[in-house]
Amino acid sequence: MAGPRPQLGAWQDPSAAPLVEIRNVTKTFGEHYAVDDVSLAIYPGEFFSLLGASGCGKTTLLRMLAGFEKPDKGSVLIGGEDVTAVPPYSRPVNMMFQSYALFPHLSVADNIAFGLRQDRVPRAEVNERVAEMLRLVRLDGYARRKPDQLSGGQRQRVALARALVKQPKLLLLDEPLGALDRKLREHTQFELVNLQERLGITFVMVTHDQEEAMTMSTRMAVMNEGRIRQIGTPAEIYEYPSNRFVAGFIGAVNQFEGRVTEQLDEGLTVHCESAGTDLRVHAQHEVAPGTPVAVVVRPEKVRIFAEQPPPCDNGLSGKVEEIAYLGDVSIYHVRVAGGVLIEAQLTNRARRAAAPLTWGDQAWVCWNADDAVALLE
Amino acid sequence: MMRRPSLVFSLLAFGYAFLYAPIVSLIVYSFNESRLVTVWAGFSTKWYTSLLQNEQLLGAAWVSLRIAVMNATLAVVLGTLAGTALVRFGRFRGRSALALMVGAPLVMPDVILGLASLLLFVAMEQLIGWPAGRGMTTITIAHVTFSMAYVAVIVQSRLVRLDPSLEEAAMDLGARPWKVFFVITLPLIAPALAAGWLLAFTLSLDDLVIASFTSGPGASTLPMVVYSSVRLGVSPEINALASIMVGLVTLGIVIAGVIMQRRAADAR
Numbered sequence: 001m002a003g004p005r006p007q008l009g010a011w012q013d014p015s016a017a018p019l020v021e022i023r024n025v026t027k028t029f030g031e032h033y034a035v036d037d038v039s040l041a042i043y044p045g046e047f048f049s050l051l052g053a054s055g056c057g058k059t060t061l062l063r064m065l066a067g068f069e070k071p072d073k074g075s076v077l078i079g080g081e082d083v084t085a086v087p088p089y090s091r092p093v094n095m096m097f098q099s100y101a102l103f104p105h106l107s108v109a110d111n112i113a114f115g116l117r118q119d120r121v122p123r124a125e126v127n128e129r130v131a132e133m134l135r136l137v138r139l140d141g142y143a144r145r146k147p148d149q150l151s152g153g154q155r156q157r158v159a160l161a162r163a164l165v166k167q168p169k170l171l172l173l174d175e176p177l178g179a180l181d182r183k184l185r186e187h188t189q190f191e192l193v194n195l196q197e198r199l200g201i202t203f204v205m206v207t208h209d210q211e212e213a214m215t216m217s218t219r220m221a222v223m224n225e226g227r228i229r230q231i232g233t234p235a236e237i238y239e240y241p242s243n244r245f246v247a248g249f250i251g252a253v254n255q256f257e258g259r260v261t262e263q264l265d266e267g268l269t270v271h272c273e274s275a276g277t278d279l280r281v282h283a284q285h286e287v288a289p290g291t292p293v294a295v296v297v298r299p300e301k302v303r304i305f306a307e308q309p310p311p312c313d314n315g316l317s318g319k320v321e322e323i324a325y326l327g328d329v330s331i332y333h334v335r336v337a338g339g340v341l342i343e344a345q346l347t348n349r350a351r352r353a354a355a356p357l358t359w360g361d362q363a364w365v366c367w368n369a370d371d372a373v374a375l376l377e
Numbered sequence: 378m379m380r381r382p383s384l385v386f387s388l389l390a391f392g393y394a395f396l397y398a399p400i401v402s403l404i405v406y407s408f409n410e411s412r413l414v415t416v417w418a419g420f421s422t423k424w425y426t427s428l429l430q431n432e433q434l435l436g437a438a439w440v441s442l443r444i445a446v447m448n449a450t451l452a453v454v455l456g457t458l459a460g461t462a463l464v465r466f467g468r469f470r471g472r473s474a475l476a477l478m479v480g481a482p483l484v485m486p487d488v489i490l491g492l493a494s495l496l497l498f499v500a501m502e503q504l505i506g507w508p509a510g511r512g513m514t515t516i517t518i519a520h521v522t523f524s525m526a527y528v529a530v531i532v533q534s535r536l537v538r539l540d541p542s543l544e545e546a547a548m549d550l551g552a553r554p555w556k557v558f559f560v561i562t563l564p565l566i567a568p569a570l571a572a573g574w575l576l577a578f579t580l581s582l583d584d585l586v587i588a589s590f591t592s593g594p595g596a597s598t599l600p601m602v603v604y605s606s607v608r609l610g611v612s613p614e615i616n617a618l619a620s621i622m623v624g625l626v627t628l629g630i631v632i633a634g635v636i637m638q639r640r641a642a643d644a645r
Contacts, residue, residue: 066549103543
């Protein structure tokens with residue numbers, strides 16, 4: 001993981017002006033709402049990801065930033081200027097396509113030079129900037145090759161160089177790593193992040209891969225059915241999902257439906273039929289007793305014991321039904337008295353230290369109230 | 378099943394004979410001494426020399442070539458526009474009508490197309506005075522109406538397979554739509570345009586029916602002259618002319634083949 005960045009994010013600075021503003025944008029294709037009343041602000045220097053399953057509207061939103069789709073309603077601003085009606089060739093934005101879209105009849109150098117030639121940049125400067133870009137993506141010596149003489153990873157880098165050579169204010173990336181194999185993808189993730197930090201260009205990336213979005217983004221928006229369900233840093237979205245969809249979409253989760261029984265200073269008590277007990281959970285807002293909520297807790301926050309543990313906020317006991325060994329971690333499925341299956345994750349270092357557990361054993365699971373979240377939506 | 382080389386070979390021989398025996402006998406008899414195309418009387422090239430003096434045949438060949446070149450060029454321009462509009466312009470008003478009407482000449486009998494063109498030209502001459510009389514212009518126009526349909530189909534099928542994000546990428550990098558068309562789309566569909574041009578050229582060179590309807594005095598195409606002279610008896614001069622054309626076509630195919638092989642070798 002690239003890890004959290006040390007500096008304060010621009011989105012937290014009230015005086016910062018957003019680079020991109022999407023205001024109440026709606027786009028329909030026939031009866032289908034591809035993008036449904038979406039508003040979003042992206043600040044200079046961000047690496048922003050639009051994350052969602054296919055058909056959630058993320059690509060349509062990206063194409064509206066590039067100018068290939070016109071919103072039915074709402075407006076798009078880039079650098080404070082309304083570009084809703086500006087055609088793609090006049091926008092200070094470049095895009096890296098999912099298929100890379102390298103021009104097959106032009107050499108690598110001519111592909112990269114294409115954008116500069118449209119702006120009638122003098123020939124000497126074109127050559128210089130193309131050479132510089134080739135160095136940046138480590139493809140010197142490939143200038144005269146044709147795209148079909150390159151490997152997938154090399155093509156990806158040519159596409160990146162071609163999109164960066166005009167020094168756009170904003171670079172759009174449509175599933176930039178989708179066509180690469182796993183190992184190359186992980187390596188390229190770091191390269192892209194480093195490049196983005198070095199050049200200071202704002203990146204907006206579309207991806208369906210949550211791991212990729214978490215690793216690379218400063219902030220991300222989780223989309224579903226044309227709407228943004230949550231915007232936040234990867235850590236915020238992972239730790240504090242704001243609704244059931246986001247909780248279920250990002251990572252594995254234990255989810256218990258229940259009703260609030262009382263609100264205390266330190267949190268809520270929620271009665272959950274399926275867990276067979278009352279659960280205590282940290283609350284961010286006031287919630288009236290009787291309100292239906294979902295309590296969610298991540299498997300790695302759930303501790304598992306072979307013997308009765310010391311008292312904790314939420315402790316349940318049950319039977320181990322399933323153990324999956326994944327190399328770095330092991331996953332335990334424990335069926336508790338209420339009938340629900342609870343997933344607990346244990347790193348294998350911790351597993352070796354703890355008492356051995358096996359299929360059918362009695363086990364205790366527990367977690368802190370602060371590690372669980374109560375969701376209204 | 379057992380392999381029977383002799384059977385395979387005879388089938389192959391029969392297939393080739395079926396395709397090429399008429400052409401071979403045509404070429405052989407072009408070198409015949411005798412006037413009669415059915416009796417072999419020794420080797421001679423006299424029909425080639427007499428062909429060179431046959432003003433009527435040579436004139437007709439020249440007319441046909443000029444019409445074919447003009448037709449192919451115009452058909453490629455119009456067919457490309459039609460094909461591009463159908464594939465790239467989304468669902469505009471009248472799209473299905475255009476698709477239907479571009480395709481119609483493909484299935485329309487030549488007789489009907491020829492007659493319709495003739496009636497149109499006559500009516501136009503009476504109404505606006507153009508085209509004055511019938512001749513090369515009217516034949517070319519009639520040929521373009523049906524051969525552009527073939528070009529449109531070829532261009533369409535090529536464009537459908539072309540990744541639309543190539544054109545979008547060019548636009549994203551600052552090229553205006555017309556520039557995109559000329560710098561990206563056109564080079565990428567060039568093979569289809571070449572194929573379309575050659576097809577339109579051949580269709581025009583080959584056409585007898587439509588040309589007969591739409592031609593006028595002094596504008597007889599080669600197929601018209603050949604057809605009318607065959608009715609008076611086949612002259613070996615026609616064999617000679619046909620042999621030359623077969624030779625030219627073969628040469629063209631060989632050159633195209635060599636170019637394609639070089640390209641394939643370059644790509645590797």
